[in-house]
Amino acid sequence: MAILLGPNQYGKAEVRVVAVDRRSSRHSLVDLNVSSSLRGDFTAAHTAGDNGHVLTTDTQKNTVFAFARQGVGSPEDFGLRLARHFAGSYDWITGARVAVESYGWERISVGGAEHDHSFRRAGSEVRTAVVTVDGDHAHVLAGLGDLVVLKTTGSEFRGFPRDRYTTLAETRDRILATAVTARWRYTATDVDFDATFARVRTALLETFAATHSLALQQSLYAMGEAVLEQNPCVAEIRMSMPNRHHFLQDLSAFGLDNAPDGSGPVVYHADDRPYGLIEGTVLRDDAAPADIAWQGTPGFC
Numbered sequence: 001m002a003i004l005l006g007p008n009q010y011g012k013a014e015v016r017v018v019a020v021d022r023r024s025s026r027h028s029l030v031d032l033n034v035s036s037s038l039r040g041d042f043t044a045a046h047t048a049g050d051n052g053h054v055l056t057t058d059t060q061k062n063t064v065f066a067f068a069r070q071g072v073g074s075p076e077d078f079g080l081r082l083a084r085h086f087a088g089s090y091d092w093i094t095g096a097r098v099a100v101e102s103y104g105w106e107r108i109s110v111g112g113a114e115h116d117h118s119f120r121r122a123g124s125e126v127r128t129a130v131v132t133v134d135g136d137h138a139h140v141l142a143g144l145g146d147l148v149v150l151k152t153t154g155s156e157f158r159g160f161p162r163d164r165y166t167t168l169a170e171t172r173d174r175i176l177a178t179a180v181t182a183r184w185r186y187t188a189t190d191v192d193f194d195a196t197f198a199r200v201r202t203a204l205l206e207t208f209a210a211t212h213s214l215a216l217q218q219s220l221y222a223m224g225e226a227v228l229e230q231n232p233c234v235a236e237i238r239m240s241m242p243n244r245h246h247f248l249q250d251l252s253a254f255g256l257d258n259a260p261d262g263s264g265p266v267v268y269h270a271d272d273r274p275y276g277l278i279e280g281t282v283l284r285d286d287a288a289p290a291d292i293a294w295q296g297t298p299g300f301c
């Protein structure tokens with residue numbers, strides 16, 4: 001029996017970079033969390049402690065900061081530049097993956113005017129990009145996380161089978177709420193990443209809002225379908241959507257009803273756990289699979 005080194009990769013995780021453009025008095029900033037992973041022949045480092053092939057994780061971190069000084073651009077373009085640099089740096093490095101999280105900042109308004117250099121975090125939403133360079137091939141996944149949405153009506157859930165453990169009442173009118181995590185794969189690398197990101201995000205939001213939902217599963221599919229219909233450069237989209245249940249609160253102990261009849265606000269209990277977890281992929285039937293693009297990145301199912 002022989003013991004072998006199996007698949008391996010290494011890099012610097014979560015390099016936090018803030019780049020401020022101060023070329024005019026109206027500053028702008030990008031706020032990133034960048035993780036790099038290198039693939040290639042690193043056997044000797046593992047089996048003999050020979051670091052001759054190890055482009056250090058400290059160097060990888062420094063490279064991220066140095067590249068930021070040249071301008072960041074979109075997270076996808078920044079990831080592509082870094083991944084191509086790492087994958088091309090030594091012939092024993094055959095591939096690189098660069099994952100970028102981007103946090104949004106909005107200008108603070110002072111007396112109705114946007115301030116030049118004061119910002120507030122734009123909620124918990126995060127934009128993501130994962131770039132994988134493998135030899136001569138490059139793959140780009142874009143995405144977003146924690147896009148929290150809720151509709152107060154226009155959602156039903158009924159027609160499900162009932163067994164001896166089923167207690168859930170059927171409903172024709174419920175709150176539907178979720179936090180969307182989505183990742184989509186581009187068919188090319190020369191995409192206008194910022195414009196496409198904005199279009200995809202809008203399609204997700206508009207379709208969530210406009211779909212009269214019979215199940216969160218139906219909303220998920222409709223959202224993915226809209227993204228693919230409006231964006232020929234997207235091959236597939238993978239989504240994870242927790243069902244953030246809102247249960248009508250029973251107020252009868254206080255002699256109060258809780259009817260949606262306009263006699264007062266309808267009161268719900270926003271339950272944080274357990275939650276339904278609805279996940280799925282929507283894809284083109286002619287999309288060539290690209291397993292390596294998803295390696296190490298949660299695709300949910």
Ligand SMILES: O=c1[nH]c(=O)c2[nH]c(=O)[nH]c2[nH]1
Pocket residue numbers: 157168214215216217243276
């Ligand atoms: O949209 C829903 N999908 C389900 O699968 C499900 N299951 C459940 O209990 N409530 C819901 N709602």
